[in-house]
Amino acid sequence: xxxxxxxxxxxxxxxxxxxxxxxxxxxxxxxxxxxxxxxxxxxxxxxxxxxxxxxxxxxxxxxxxxxxxxxxxxxxxxxxxxxxxxxxxxxxxxxxxxxxxxxxxxxxxxxxxxxxxxxxxxxxxxxxxxxxxxxxxxxxxxxxxxxxxxxxxxxxxxxxxxxxxxxxxxxxxxxxxxxxxxxxxxxxxxxxxxxxxxxxxxxxxxxxxxxxxxxxxxxxxxxxxxxxxxxxxxxxxxxxxxxxxxxxxxxxxxxxxxxxxxxxxxxxxxxxxxxxxxxx
Numbered sequence: 231x232x233x234x235x236x237x238x239x240x241x242x243x244x245x246x247x248x249x250x251x252x253x254x255x256x257x258x259x260x261x262x263x264x265x266x267x268x269x270x271x272x273x274x275x276x277x278x279x280x281x282x283x284x285x286x287x288x289x290x291x292x293x294x295x296x297x298x299x300x301x302x303x304x305x306x307x308x309x310x311x312x313x314x315x316x317x318x319x320x321x322x323x324x325x326x327x328x329x330x331x332x333x334x335x336x337x338x339x340x341x342x343x344x345x346x347x348x349x350x351x352x353x354x355x356x357x358x359x360x361x362x363x364x365x366x367x368x369x370x371x372x373x374x375x376x377x378x379x380x381x382x383x384x385x386x387x388x389x390x391x392x393x394x395x396x397x398x399x400x401x402x403x404x405x406x407x408x409x410x411x412x413x414x415x416x417x418x419x420x421x422x423x424x425x426x427x428x429x430x431x432x433x434x435x436x437x438x439x440x441x442x443x444x445x446x447x448x449x450x451x452x453x454x455x456x457x458x459x460x461x462x463x464x465x466x467x468x469x470x471x472x473x474x475x476x477x478x479x480x481x482x483x484x485x486x487x488x489x490x491x492x493x494x495x496x497x498x499x500x501x502x503x504x505x506x507x508x509x510x
Contacts, residue, residue, distance in 0.1 A: 257290050266294050273369035279303050296372055296473050304371075306468035307506035313377045313489070314467060315501045316426060317480050318370040322400065324362040324495055327483070332361050336401040344408035345427065345481070347388040347453050352416060355423045360489045362508075363407070364480045364501060365397070373473040375503050377482055380417025380424055382463040386455040387445050388412050394431055407481060413437045413445045415471065421510050422485035428472050429479040439472040440465075468504055486510055 266285050270277065277283040281298040288294040307314050323333050330353070331339040346352045366372060390411040393403055400406055411430035416423065428437045430446060437446040441463060442456070465471055489508045494501075501507070 262288065262290055265291050269294075269368070273367070275369050279371070292475050296475060298373070299371055304502060304504040306504040309506070309509065311421070311510045312467075312506050313484075313508040313510070314375075315364065315503055315505045315507045316377050316471075316482060317364050317366055317372075317374050318502050319364045319366040319480070319500075321495055321497055321499045321501060322363040322365045322397075322479065323497065324491065325360065326487075327356060327359050327361055330357055332363075332407075332481075334400060334404075334406065335397075338401070338404050338406075340405045340408045342483075344405065345412075346414060346425070347386055347455075349386065349455065352384075352414075352425070355416075355485045356425065356483045358487045359422075359483055359485045360487070360508075361484070362482050362495070364482075365400075366474065366478060366480070371503065372476075373470050373503075374426065374428060374480055376417075376465045376467050376469045376471050377426070377507070378419050378421070378424065379467045380419040380465060382415065382441065382458045382461075382465065383418055383423075384416045384455060384457045384459070385439065385442065385445070386414045386453065388414065388453055389451040390430070392431060407479065411437075411446055413439065413472070415439065417465070424485070425481075425483040426471060427481040427483070428474065429481060430474075431478040436475040437472065437478075438475065440470055 263286055266288060269275065270285070277285070279299050281300050285294070288297075323335065325333060327342055330342045332342060332345065334340050342356060343353045346356070388411065391409050393399055393406050393410055407429050413428045415426045417426070430437055436444050438444050489510055491508050492506055494505065495507055
């Protein structure tokens with residue numbers, strides 16, 4: 231194990247991440263405005279895309295960070311067999327799930343079963359399926375949307391570590407996505423089953439879904455699974471399903487064994503929410 235990985239193991243990552251949550255909710259006017267403006271300049275955030283471009287109107291940094299986009303700036307691709315990108319960001323990896331393993335980076339694979347918190351009924355659904363991983367940088371829009379229409383079946387909060395999900399960290403830290411804190415949502419679609427996994431990271435203070443509110447951090451550090459199938463809650467393709475309070479990674483799993491990836495799906499390619507990424 232490299233020195234980089236070893237010292238990361240000993241960082242107080244949970245304390246750092248929760249402390250970031252407290253800091254980003256401070257409402258001091260001078261700190262709020264200065265911090266947001268400095269962030270915009272540093273990362274090149276395009277505020278012309280925001281539903282509310284007035285920096286001074288945000289109550290705190292987190293409200294700015296989870297800002298909505300203007301109507302129409304992210305059109306949702308159409309077509310009955312179309313899958314769309316869940317978030318603005320970049321393609322980390324994508325492809326087939328082989329022998330219960332997903333490709334992470336630089337020769338590293340990680341376990342589907344561990345990613346899904348050893349929920350055996352879920353693991354069986356996706357063993358022969360496909361996956362796509364998207365990295366959200368600080369400059370990106372941090373709400374996550376549905377890749378296709380689906381009926382919500384279950385959700386699971388999985389406690390874990392808070393490693394950075396930067397490109398360098400993903401290339402160096404084995405099994406990273408299956409070790410970090412995450413929220414897993416399982417949907418039934420017309421093509422089979424789909425999982426949308428919101429992976430936490432260093433400085434990600436919390437993860438939220440549109441139906442349950444803030445899921446992480448919970449009051450307990452135990453795995454928490456909630457089944458929703460009797461409620462028949464359906465989200466349409468392009469609907470918002472969750473958001474990060476500070477940024478991270480989205481992993482989408484499909485139970486289908488055959489998906490035709492769009493030419494736009496290339497490693498490190500820039501993505502925008504709603505663009506077509508694949509067809510079946």
